[in-house]
Each structure stands twice: as C-alpha cells, then as structure tokens.
Amino acid sequence: xxxxxxxxxxxxxxxxxxxxxxxxxxxxxxxxxxxxxxxxxxxxxxxxxxxxxxxxxxxxxxxxxxxxxxxxxxxxxxxxxxxxxxxxxxxxxxxxxxxxxxxxxxxxxxxxxxxxxxxxxxxxxxxxxxxxxxxxxxxxxxxxxxxxxxxxxxxxxxxxxxxxxxxxxxxxxxxxxxxxxxxxxxxxxxxxxxxxxxxxxxxxxxxxxxxxxxxxxxxxxxxxxxxxxxxxxxxxxxxxxxxxxxxxxxxxxxxxxxxxxxxxxxxxxxxxxxxxxxxxxxxxxxxxxxxxxxxxxxxxxxxxxxxxxxxxxxxxxxxxxxxxxxxxxxxxxxxxxxxxxxxxxxxxxxxxxxxxxxxxxxxxxxxxxxxxxxxxxxxxxxxxxxxxxxxxxxxxxxxxxxxxxxxxxxxxxxxxxxxxxxxxxxxxxxxxxxxxxxxxxxxxxxxxxxxxxxxxxxxxxxxxxxxxxxxxxxxxxxxxxxxxxxxxxx
Numbered sequence: 001x002x003x004x005x006x007x008x009x010x011x012x013x014x015x016x017x018x019x020x021x022x023x024x025x026x027x028x029x030x031x032x033x034x035x036x037x038x039x040x041x042x043x044x045x046x047x048x049x050x051x052x053x054x055x056x057x058x059x060x061x062x063x064x065x066x067x068x069x070x071x072x073x074x075x076x077x078x079x080x081x082x083x084x085x086x087x088x089x090x091x092x093x094x095x096x097x098x099x100x101x102x103x104x105x106x107x108x109x110x111x112x113x114x115x116x117x118x119x120x121x122x123x124x125x126x127x128x129x130x131x132x133x134x135x136x137x138x139x140x141x142x143x144x145x146x147x148x149x150x151x152x153x154x155x156x157x158x159x160x161x162x163x164x165x166x167x168x169x170x171x172x173x174x175x176x177x178x179x180x181x182x183x184x185x186x187x188x189x190x191x192x193x194x195x196x197x198x199x200x201x202x203x204x205x206x207x208x209x210x211x212x213x214x215x216x217x218x219x220x221x222x223x224x225x226x227x228x229x230x231x232x233x234x235x236x237x238x239x240x241x242x243x244x245x246x247x248x249x250x251x252x253x254x255x256x257x258x259x260x261x262x263x264x265x266x267x268x269x270x271x272x273x274x275x276x277x278x279x280x281x282x283x284x285x286x287x288x289x290x291x292x293x294x295x296x297x298x299x300x301x302x303x304x305x306x307x308x309x310x311x312x313x314x315x316x317x318x319x320x321x322x323x324x325x326x327x328x329x330x331x332x333x334x335x336x337x338x339x340x341x342x343x344x345x346x347x348x349x350x351x352x353x354x355x356x357x358x359x360x361x362x363x364x365x366x367x368x369x370x371x372x373x374x375x376x377x378x379x380x381x382x383x384x385x386x387x388x389x390x391x392x393x394x395x396x397x398x399x400x401x402x403x404x405x406x407x408x409x410x411x412x413x414x415x416x417x418x419x420x421x422x423x424x425x426x427x428x429x430x431x432x433x434x435x436x437x438x439x440x441x442x443x444x445x446x447x448x449x450x451x452x453x454x455x456x457x458x459x460x461x462x463x464x465x466x467x468x469x470x471x472x473x474x475x476x477x478x479x480x481x482x483x484x485x486x487x488x489x490x
Contacts, residue, residue, distance in 0.1 A: 039188040039199070047188070047199060053180040063088040063180035065144040070181030073210075073227045076157075077149045080226075083161040086173055088180040089141070091134035095126050095172070103133070105165055106172055112163065113174060131176040138169045150222040183212055183226070197221065200229070208329075228329055237321070237328040240296075241275035244268045250295035255349030256432075260341045267294065267342075271308075271321075274334040281333045284320050287313035289421055289430055292346040296327060312343040314418070319343055345432045351388025351409060358389045361406070361446055364453055365389065368444070369410045376439060379423045380414040387411045387437065392445075393466045395474055403474050405445040405462055411435035447483055449476055457486040 039047070053067035068089050072081030095103055103126050107118050117123045126133055142152040153159065163172045188199035195216035203209040213225040249264040249271070262270060294308040306327035311320040317340045321332045358365060369384045387409045394404035414420045417434035424430060428438040442459040454476075465482045 036189045036191045047185045053182045067180035070183045079157045082159045092137045095133035131174045134173045136171045237330040244272045252294045256345035260345040274336040279333040279335040348431045353389045380419045381412045382415045384410045384412045401450040455483040457483045461486040
C-alpha cells in the first residue's frame with residue numbers, strides 16, 4: 001500500500017506527511033463535502049512542515065527529497081524537469097578515489113561535462129574535478145517519486161540531459177552550490193467530492209502565484225501539478241484580450257506577402273472581438289505549423305511589455321493564443337479567418353532574386369537544387385522553386401571586379417502538399433502553401449571571382465573569408481581552398 005503524502009490536516013483532508021508525522025488512518029467512509037472548503041492555519045502549517053526544503057542533521061543542512069518537485073513548473077508531474085529535480089537531490093554518497101572504475105565509466109559518457117578537461121588536462125580521477133560527484137541511486141529517486149507523486153522514473157516523460165550509468169543504476173550530478181526548490185503554502189482549498197486539493201503561495205507583485213495541485217489516490221494524496229497562475233478575472237488572458245484597446249498592440253515582425261498584414265490597431269480590435277466568443281476546444285494537438293509573436297503594451301493591470309504567442313495549423317480559421325513574458329498564463333482558441341490567415345502567412349517571406357545574375361549562373365544554380373531534389377525525393381518531394389538569389393558579400397578591386405558570394409535558397413514541394421509538414425526537421429519550416437524551406441540547414445552560396453563561378457560553399461567559412469579580405473585582392477588559390485573546405489561532403 002502506498003504511503004500517504006500529506007496527513008493529519010483534519011478529517012476533510014487526510015494527509016500523511018510522508019514520514020514527517022505519525023500517520024492517522026483515513027475514515028473508512030468519508031462523507032463528500034458539500035462544497036470546497038479552505039484550509040485552516042493549522043493545516044497550512046503542517047503542509048509547510050511536510051514540504052520544507054531543508055533538513056538539518058548533526059549540524060549539517062541539506063535539501064529534502066521533496067524540494068525537487070519545486071524546481072520546475074509542470075501541468076503533469078510526469079513532465080517535471082528531471083535535470084532540475086536531481087540538481088539538489090540528496091544523494092547516496094560521493095564518487096571518490098576508491099570508486100575509480102565507476103569514475104572511468106562516467107567520464108566516457110557523451111554528456112560528461114568535463115570531457116575536454118579530462119582529455120586536455122589529464123583529469124583521470126574524481127579528486128581532479130573542482131566539484132564533487134554526487135551519486136543518486138534509482139531506488140532513492142523512485143522511492144521519492146512514488147511517495148510524493150505515486151509514480152516512478154519509468155513514468156517520467158523524459159530523463160534527457162542527465163548522466164546515468166546502468167551498471168550502477170545511478171544518476172550523477174556535480175552541484176557545488178545550494179538552491180533547493182521551495183513552496184511556501186499561504187492558503188488552499190479542498191474539494192472532498194472531487195478528491196483534490198489546491199494549495200497556493202503568496203502572490204507576487206503582478207498578482208501571479210505558484211499553485212500546487214494534489215489528488216487523492218486511494219488512501220494517499222499525491223502531487224499532480226505545480227505551476228504559476230495569474231489572478232482572475234482582472235489578470236486573465238480572456239480579460240486582457242476582451243479589453244484590448246488601440247495603441248496596446250505593438251509593431252510585430254511579419255514576413256508574409258500580399259494583403260494578409262493587419263495594422264496593430266486593427267489587430268487589437270480583431271483580437272478583442274474574437275476573444276469575446278472563444279472556440280470550445282482543448283488544444284491544436286501536434287498540428288502547429290505557424291507561429292507569430294505580437295507585442296502587447298496594456299494600459300492597465302499589467303506592468304511592462306508582454307507577448308501574445310499566436311499559433312495555427314492545418315485546421316482552418318482556428319488560432320491558439322497564449323500569454324508570454326509577464327502576460328497572464330493560459331490558452332485561448334479563437335475562430336477567425338482573418339486572424340488565421342495572418343498567422344498562416346507569417347513566414348511567407350520571399351527573398352530578392354537578382355534575375356540578371358540568376359540568368360547568368362542559372363545552369364549552376366539549377367543544377368545544385370536539382371541534385372538536392374534528387375536527394376530528398378524519397379521523402380515525397382517532387383519539385384523546387386527558387387526563393388532567393390542575392391549577392392550578399394564581396395570584395396572590390398579597382399576595375400570593379402572581385403569576389404561575390406550569392407546566397408541562394410529554394411522552396412521544395414511534396415505531392416500531395418500536405419505531406420510536407422511531416423517531412424521537415426531541424427530548422428526547416430513550411431509556408432502557407434506548404435512548401436518546405438530550409439532543407440539546407442546552412443546557408444548556400446555560389447561564389448564567383450571576377451564574374452566567373454568558382455564553386456558552391458556552405459555556412460560561415462566563406463563569409464569569414466570574404467570579411468577578412470574586404471577591399472583587398474584575393475588569391476584565387478586561397479579562395480578555392482576555402483570553398484573546397486566548405487563544400488558539403490558527398
């Protein structure tokens with residue numbers, strides 16, 4: 001039977017402070033409360049005792065295991081930041097000189113933070129490191145997760161970013177400072193019928209506060225979420241949008257073409273109107289292809305400048321709106337064709353094409369993108385269109401000739417177009433026509449010397465070279481060497 005998390009807080013909220021107090025069995029048949037009731041001060045004090053971030057033993061102060069639950073924010077405890085959870089977790093001893101085999105195994109892990117020093121400075125033992133190596137056994141972590149949240153490490157969404165040795169079944173940290181997570185309960189309410197409790201801290205200056213949600217799990221109460229909440233209704237996202245006025249939407253970066261742009265004052269009115277009747281839905285799922293950040297400078301209730309984050313996908317006319325950078329948290333879904341087209345076309349920027357020089361070097365440019373199409377055709381790409389051909393850097397001689405690097409880009413299309421969103425990765429993205437941009441993760445350049453093509457170069461090497469030689473004569477052999485060094489293998 002799982003040990004209850006919080007206890008002894010009155011019959012309405014039977015909590016067992018995870019070993020911090022003697023357990024009291026819950027009522028055999030608790031009567032559902034008629035309505036949500038507030039916590040008493042006695043209950044608040046006991047909650048804070050249970051969630052204390054510090055423990056002192058033999059004059060030494062250390063972090064408590066439960067403090068790890070308050071080092072990141074999450075709507076589901078399974079999504080907590082495991083790296084931060086472990087950072088100040090009380091470990092199971094240090095890796096020391098007698099543990100050389102364990103250190104050797106740790107030092108060859110891909111994410112070992114002192115790999116460079118180990119190679120260059122010959123740090124070959126634990127004592128060479130300037131920080132301690134904490135060993136944290138899986139059994140200890142699982143015990144804490146199960147005790148306070150009813151889960152184990154196997155239930156976590158991700159354990160990426162941590163160092164783990166399966167042969168020792170342990171994680172390792174190198175923390176030398178001290179900063180456990182904290183939650184100081186200032187109030188709360190209990191819903192007996194729903195089997196849930198909401199606890200909160202004192203609000204900050206902007207009215208926001210941290211909130212901890214607990215749910216009854218059999219005889220135990222477990223942590224379910226830890227997040228920042230904003231005051232309602234004055235601080236709600238809905239209230240902000242429905243009261244949005246002209247002058248409160250700032251200039252935003254929009255790369256689209258044509259008539260889809262909306263002036264900031266008109267966008268304020270559009271958002272205000274759309275927010276009056278939000279769409280009834282929970283999410284866009286994974287179907288988010290386009291985003292647009294809009295600066296907001298509200299006249300009342302908020303200080304400073306915040307950002308509305310607008311998102312859209314293939315579902316037409318539905319836009320997800322969330323608050324960032326100090327605006328109220330939460331998410332709204334607005335159903336509006338004009339707003340949807342604004343977001344969908346926000347990445348439709350087409351670069352300049354120097355038609356004169358493109359015609360001059362068409363065979364090379366087209367040949368390159370034809371070869372790229374051949375490389376990606378198995379993913380469903382069937383055609384490409386030039387989206388930019390522009391001389392971006394160069395050197396100049398007295399006769400007006402010299403080195404010029406032409407940046408060139410293309411958009412690739414699939415058949416059918418709806419395949420493209422599932423084929424992109426890395427920094428690639430799709431425009432409103434579902435054409436894929438950025439399949440070349442580096443910038444691609446056609447380099448010419450005295451108007452004669454030298455070759456194709458990638459990334460920053462050629463830019464650095466031309467910058468270094470700006471206004472100087474260029475050695476063709478040196479330029480050729482740089483281009484060859486920059487050229488994609490294969």
